[in-house]
Amino acid sequence: MNRLILIAATAVLVSCGNSQSDPVPEKTSVDAAVSGAGPKFGETPSERRTREAAGLGDYWVKTDVATEHSSPDGPVVNRVYYRQKFTVYEKRGGWYRTVEDGFVPRWTRASELTDSQPPERPKYDGPSEYQDSRIAADAIPNPGEYGLTRTDVDILRKGAKLVLQSRPDCLEITTADKSVSKPNTYYVTCRMGGTVQNVFFTRAEALAGNVQ
Secondary structure, eight states: OHHHHHHHHHHHHHHHHTOOOOOOOOOOHHHHHEESOSOOTTOOHHHHHHHHHHOSOEEEEOSSEEEEESSTTOOEEEEEETTOEEEOOEEETTEEEOSOTTSOOOEEEGGGEESSOOOOOOOOOOOGGGOOTTBOTTTSOOTTGGGOOHHHHHHHHHHHHHHHHHOTTOOEEEEEEEOSSSTTEEEEEEEETTEEEEEEEEHHHHHTTOOO
16 A cells, blocks of 8 residues: 555656746747837836837938838838938838837838948039139038939039029028929029028029029
């Protein structure tokens, strides 16, 4: 009888010793690819907003032109340019979200951004005949900035010089760019006393010297 009890007790101990807990699942590649996404365990809405506001770090555009998308691999919704600065709020695979949670998302390819500020490019002054001391030093962008080509910049410089020659009331050219609402159109901004005015012109008008 005592022998039977001893055998039964031994069987129970062996059974307990062989029991194993369920394995802890490893982090999947999808989990590893998403950083900063969604609330953390035990995080309050206020804490999440604070974390979101801080972001995951500052990044800059390192290519001449980069595109923003509505989602990773989604439609293009905007273009951004060299040295533009962003705060990254989420990393998902090869994409960075650069808009805070709660707003319309915008995603940019990680390959188009860098976490160190790119150097400024050498200033392009254009042909000497288009230069004028009344054109502010930072009024006209460099080629590659804001999607402008060297031809665009030359047109802006020539147009600015023509405006200064034809309008004595224009004391200074403060800004210049290509219009986003009017196709094939450029503009320069004149400072006239206490007011400013945009002067629009086309490439053909600038080349013909017909900018006023």
